[in-house]
Amino acid sequence: MFIHNAWYIAAEPDELLSRPIVSRTLLGKRVAVYRGASGQAIALEDSCPHRRAPLSLGTVQGDGVRCGYHGAEFGSDGRCIRVPGQDAVPRAVVPTYPVIERHGYIWVWLGDPDLADGGASIPDGFWVSGDPAWIGGYGRMESIKADFKLINDNLFDITHAQFVHPESFGGEEVQFYRKARPGSDYIDREMSFEVGERSIRFRTHAAALGDEGGPLWRSMLAQSRGLEEWNDPIDYRMEVIWWAPCYTSFHIIVRPSGEPDAPPVEIYNLHAAVPESEGSSHYFYRSVRNYGDASMNSAFIDAVKFVFNQDKPILEGQQAVLGDRDLLETHPISFAGDMLPLQGRRILERMMATELTRG
Structure with missing residues (x-):
């Protein structure tokens, strides 16, 4: 449905x-x-x-x-x-x-x-993808044999990155996700979240993230300054917003640790898991940044493709195991990181129920 x-x-x-x-x-x-x-x-x-x-x-x-x-x-x-x-x-x-x-x-x-609401419900957070001030506004579309809800779950639960994406953003910082509390603040080494009628937002932070964090964050700071590498601790912040039914924005901000007035180094990763059928999706995604020039675009495209190709076999493998069943029909066991994916599914269930009521 x-x-x-x-x-x-x-x-x-x-x-x-x-x-x-x-x-x-x-x-x-x-x-x-x-x-x-x-x-x-x-x-x-x-x-x-x-x-x-x-x-x-x-x-x-x-x-x-x-x-x-x-x-x-x-x-x-x-x-x-x-x-x-x-x-x-x-x-x-x-x-x-x-x-x-x-x-x-x-x-x-x-x-x-x-x-139709004249576009009022189009995710406002996607503005950055069409803004020429942000560099690398390229896009990609991939086909993936997985229900869009599984892709939503994957984007919500960043704890999987430690095991699926260790080369990029899979450091210990993803475990902050398991320390979730309601709120809108950036909390050092924890996560705050807000659940709306048709959206979910969460934030993670580390005031001094060292080499226990994902290497991508230090790489961002190094690239922005024309350096080969950055080995000092960084101030890391990430805000993730999901808009029902299938849109997710990751906003990452890094600075040198202890330098709150330093210019922010930022990336937006935008994901759209548009349903094709009950068991397949069109996956549109973009990555844009506020630093560097067009000469860096091809490296970022390759990095995005690399991450996608790590997720794809797992998602398609899930779908192959599930067949025509929805994940929740199989009564899966629960982990501490499952709360927000379940909240997202409840939002989708309410929207579907509203459509059925309208006939």
Whole structure:
């Protein structure tokens, strides 16, 4: 079961430069996304009502699209406007979906169009991904054979990083997650968290993190100063925000320990686990920073890919074990780090229940 009344990332704008129509399955629906002559991004069902050929195999005509099978044309509102060789035009309409371009992404609303909120529920924390002041605003999209809820769980529970990502951010600082208390402050060597109606936020901090921490944090400080390495303790802060149903932002800030007025060295890692089907997802992610120049981008891209490729086999392995079952149906044992993933799942359950009530 999916949450339909929400905004989902369907594509990155650059994808429409390399191919005129992008086909993507979202929430089990085939969707065709293209840019019309007016410059507006348009999304409609990727299916011609004549013989169900994918409209994504056709061509863009003005603000409409022409089916590549028999040439029927459909306007941006989905209505059939022309059939070659005949005067009669069928009263056929291809379903269309509200579209918004924001924060460097194309977002689509697949639910009740009367409930679309003009983009008000698009995660405001994703602003940084479209801000040219932040360096390395590249994006990637990977397919992963795992339920989006498993990906949410993975992003929530950073304790796994000590064992899955020891080369980057898997140091002892991830264990602060097990010392969780409600609140909004940065607490030295602990974690504070807030649970909202449709979001969860948590913060971790270490005033003097040495080599027991993940090497990535010291590497950030070294790179920002043009050094090969940084061996002194650092002041490390991380804020993570999750917005239902599937968006997560990691904001990392480091400074030399004991230098609160030093310019912050910052990274944002943005994740979107968009459901493709009940057991697969589209994983959009970006990493942007406030230091360095474009010459560092390729190294960051490689690092992001490396981390993703560590998570992917575990997530897909979980899905293979679960099959068609939801994780909670298997009555898993609980660890101290499970609290926030469970809170996130409860938020999703409430949203799904609301949709069912509306019918």
